[in-house]
Each structure stands twice: as structure tokens, then as C-alpha cells.
Amino acid sequence: MRAEGLERVTMRRLAQELDTGPASLYVYVRNTAELHAAVLDRLLGEVDLSAAGAEGDWRERLVRLLTSYVDVLFAHPALARAALVARPSGEHYLDLVEAVLALLAEGGVPSARASWGLDLLLQYATASAAEHSAQGQAPQTKDDWDALTRALRDASPDRHPQIAALGTTLLSGTGEERLAWGFQVLISGITAAPEPPTTPPTP
Amino acid sequence: MRAEGLERVTMRRLAQELDTGPASLYVYVRNTAELHAAVLDRLLGEVDLSAAGAEGDWRERLVRLLTSYVDVLFAHPALARAALVARPSGEHYLDLVEAVLALLAEGGVPSARASWGLDLLLQYATASAAEHSAQGQAPQTKDDWDALTRALRDASPDRHPQIAALGTTLLSGTGEERLAWGFQVLISGITAAPEPPTTPPTP
DNA sequence: ACCTGAACACCGTTCAAGT
DNA sequence: ACCTGAACACCGTTCAAGT
Numbered sequence: 001m002r003a004e005g006l007e008r009v010t011m012r013r014l015a016q017e018l019d020t021g022p023a024s025l026y027v028y029v030r031n032t033a034e035l036h037a038a039v040l041d042r043l044l045g046e047v048d049l050s051a052a053g054a055e056g057d058w059r060e061r062l063v064r065l066l067t068s069y070v071d072v073l074f075a076h077p078a079l080a081r082a083a084l085v086a087r088p089s090g091e092h093y094l095d096l097v098e099a100v101l102a103l104l105a106e107g108g109v110p111s112a113r114a115s116w117g118l119d120l121l122l123q124y125a126t127a128s129a130a131e132h133s134a135q136g137q138a139p140q141t142k143d144d145w146d147a148l149t150r151a152l153r154d155a156s157p158d159r160h161p162q163i164a165a166l167g168t169t170l171l172s173g174t175g176e177e178r179l180a181w182g183f184q185v186l187i188s189g190i191t192a193a194p195e196p197p198t199t200p201p202t203p
Numbered sequence: 204m205r206a207e208g209l210e211r212v213t214m215r216r217l218a219q220e221l222d223t224g225p226a227s228l229y230v231y232v233r234n235t236a237e238l239h240a241a242v243l244d245r246l247l248g249e250v251d252l253s254a255a256g257a258e259g260d261w262r263e264r265l266v267r268l269l270t271s272y273v274d275v276l277f278a279h280p281a282l283a284r285a286a287l288v289a290r291p292s293g294e295h296y297l298d299l300v301e302a303v304l305a306l307l308a309e310g311g312v313p314s315a316r317a318s319w320g321l322d323l324l325l326q327y328a329t330a331s332a333a334e335h336s337a338q339g340q341a342p343q344t345k346d347d348w349d350a351l352t353r354a355l356r357d358a359s360p361d362r363h364p365q366i367a368a369l370g371t372t373l374l375s376g377t378g379e380e381r382l383a384w385g386f387q388v389l390i391s392g393i394t395a396a397p398e399p400p401t402t403p404p405t406p
Numbered sequence: 407a408c409c410t411g412a413a414c415a416c417c418g419t420t421c422a423a424g425t
Numbered sequence: 426a427c428c429t430g431a432a433c434a435c436c437g438t439t440c441a442a443g444t
Contacts, residue, residue, distance in 0.1 A: 084334055
């Protein structure tokens with residue numbers, strides 16, 4: 001349960017590490033999703049929450065905090081992908097949520113927008129980590145990306161004029177630059193967006 | 204290869220449908236990721252591109268187009284999750300990209316911001332579909348969400364004052380409302396964001 | 407040369423049988 | 426009552442042997 005050094009977190013692998021059969025894990029956890037969520041929450045302990053308290057504008061600090069979160073996920077590709085589906089609900093995750101909310105509050109973002117914006121920011125960070133981390137993981141995704149690059153370059157000006165016109169601009173920038181730019185877009189969008197409708201919680 | 208009615212797209216399932224062994228598929232496709240990308244692109248043929256040409260503000264039409272994309276992914280949960288990792292590069296995907304870019308151009312978004320914004324919009328749409336579609340798929344994710352709900356409600360005002368203060372606001376709204384709000388945030392953020400740095404394409 | 411059966415090395419989950 | 430060995434029903438990928 002508290003094993004580390006996990007590249008691909010699976011029931012059987014973990015069971016083996018604990019010198020037992022895979023069935024035994026079902027005493028502590030109901031299924032793989034719950035296992036992922038638990039391991040993920042442990043991992044979130046590595047997020048540098050102090051980035052929220054450092055110097056600088058609240059936006060800068062928010063970006064630094066979220067970047068730390070991305071870095072942590074990035075180091076564990078399998079969990080990054082799991083994080084999108086199996087949301088953790090442990091103490092470390094709550095700490096991260098708290099820190100993000102505190103920064104949004106400091107920036108004067110009203111509560112409804114902060115609530116929805118929180119999800120947007122974390123989802124973007126998680127998806128970016130998952131997407132990009134897969135690249136380094138399996139060699140095949142490299143080929144996928146190459147195929148997309150070629151497809152965009154070879155776009156016919158007749159059928160896809162916009163793509164052809166933009167050309168290499170579509171592929172410009174590094175992953176880091178794009179990540180940072182995305183955070184800026186989200187933050188400025190959240191502060192500018194209309195207040196969301198105030199419906200009662202779903203269930 | 205052109206089989207449909209697929210809930211979980213796997214090599215073996217598809218091979219069985221084609222009355223052959225799984226090894227045979229490797230003649231047409233190098234691995235599962237490539238298979239997913241191919242099937243996904245076929246699926247994207249169902250996206251309602253005419254939403255881009257309908258009446259209304261370019262923002263409204265963009266949201267309608269992206270919502271159609273989400274709906275299509277939503278109907279095929281397994282592929283939605285695959286879409287984040289295995290980017291398709293087929294004709295249907297290019298058509299979608301073209302349509303989004305055309306709307307951004309109509310809105311007067313400069314090309315560099317449109318290029319990066321495109322990725323942001325599609326990534327958000329894809330991640331939302333993947334995240335939400337998993338909910339309906341496996342019953343366990345429901346429990347995960349319940350656990351998170353409980354964790355947020357029970358947040359201690361001492362350790363997590365922001366969470367406690369927001370209370371049910373954190374969980375307010377339906378999936379549709381949040382999706383639409385997210386699109387608005389992204390669009391307004393993209394139009395307001397600074398021009399990204401103009402670095403040459405990575406390699 | 408092209409296709410593929412069979413094998414290898416993995417999975418998650420269940421459940422009856424053990425302690 | 427609690428734990429788990431063994432079994433079931435799946436996977437992706439490879440490769441030698443067939444045509």
C-alpha cells in the first residue's frame with residue numbers, strides 16, 4: 001500500500017511487491033481505480049505547496065504551484081493518465097485544492113467562479129501532464145505525433161486553407177511555453193468570465 | 204478495420220469480429236495506439252461541422268461545434284480516453300481543426316494565438332469527455348466521486364478554510380453548465396491573452 | 407511473400423477453500 | 426472472520442510455421 005518506485009501501478013505488481021496474491025489487495029481497496037486514487041494522493045504529497053506562499057503576483061504564484069503539480073504527475077506517466085479518470089480525495093489533494101482556492105481568493109475571484117475555475121485549472125494541468133507524459137512513455141506515440149506533424153504540413157490549401165495558411169505556426173513553441181500560456185489564458189479567462197449560474201449541487 | 208458498434212476497442216475483439224487471429228491486425232496497424240487513432244478518426248466523421256456555419260456569433264458557433272465534438276466522444280467512452288493520448292491525424296480530424304481555425308480567424312484572433320488556442324480548446328473538450336464519460340462507464344468512478352464529495356463537505360475549517368467556506372458551491376452546476384462555462388473562459392482568455400512567443404517548431 | 411495459430415507475458419476480479 | 430490460491434476471463438505483441 002505504501003510501496004513506492006512504481007512505474008506501472010497494477011494490482012498484480014503491487015501484490016508481488018508485498019509477497020502475496022493479488023486477491024489480498026481487495027481487502028484494502030475495492031478496485032483498480034481506488035488503488036490509483038490512493039497512490040496518486042500519496043504522490044501529491046510531493047507538490048511544492050510553498051510555491052503558493054512565495055513572492056510575486058498571485059497569478060505568478062498560482063502558475064508556479066500548478067507547474068509543480070504538473071511536474072509531479074509528469075514523473076509518473078501512468079498515474080497522470082489515471083488522474084483524469086480517478087479523482088483522488090485524500091488529504092494531499094485537499095491541500096492542493098485549498099492552496100489554489102486561497103490564491104484565487106487573494107486575486108479577488110468571486111467564490112462561484114473560483115469553484116468552477118479550480119476544476120478548469122486542475123483539469124488542464126492534469127490533462128497536459130497525461131498527454132505529454134505519454135510521449136516519453138511509449139515510443140509509438142512519437143510516431144503518432146510525427147504523423148500529425150506530417151498531416152498538418154501536407155494539408156491541401158483547397159480543402160484545409162486555414163491549416164495550410166498557418167503552416168508551422170500550428171506546431172510552434174515548446175511544451176513548457178504552451179503550458180505556461182495555457183495557464184495565463186485560463187487565469188485571465190476566469191477573472192473575466194461571467195459569474196456561473198448558481199444551481200444547487202447535482203445530487 | 205471499418206467495423207463499428209465498438210464499446211471497448213481491443214485488438215482481440217476486433218480480430219474476432221473479423222474472424223481471424225489478433226496477429227493479422229498488425230499488418231494494417233503497428234500497435235493499439237495506432238488502432239485507436241484510426242477508429243477515432245472514423246468516429247470524428249460524426250461531428251456536426253455544419254454547426255460552424257449556422258447562425259449566431261462566432262463564439263456561439265464555436266461552442267456548438269466543440270459541443271458536438273464532445274457529444275461524439277461522449278458516446279464512446281473508451282475512445283474518449285484514448286483520444287487524449289493517441290492524437291488522430293486523419294481527414295476527419297483535419298476537418299475539425301480547419302473548422303475551429305476558421306471560426307477563430309472570423310473572430311479576428313491572430314494566427315499564433317489561434318494555433319495555441321486550438322489545442323487548448325480541443326484538449327479541454329477531449330479531457331471533459333474522457334473525464335465525464337468514465338463516470339457512466341464503470342460504477343466504481345461513481346464511488347470515487349462520492350468520496351470526493353464527502354471529503355469536500357467534511358473539510359475542516361481549520362486545515363482547509365477555503366474549502367469549508369465555499370461548501371456546496373464547489374460542487375454546484377451540471378456537467379453541461381460547467382462545460383459551456385469552460386468554453387467561454389477559454390474563448391475569452393484566448394482573445395485577451397498576450398501573443399505567444401514565436402519560436403520555431405520544436406524539431 | 408504474405409498471413410496467422412499458437413505461445414508468451416501480462417492484466418483485473420471472483421470465490422471457494424483454507425486458516 | 427479473515428485472508429488468499431487458484432481459476433476465469435480477458436489483454437497486447439511476437440514469431441515460427443504454414444500457405
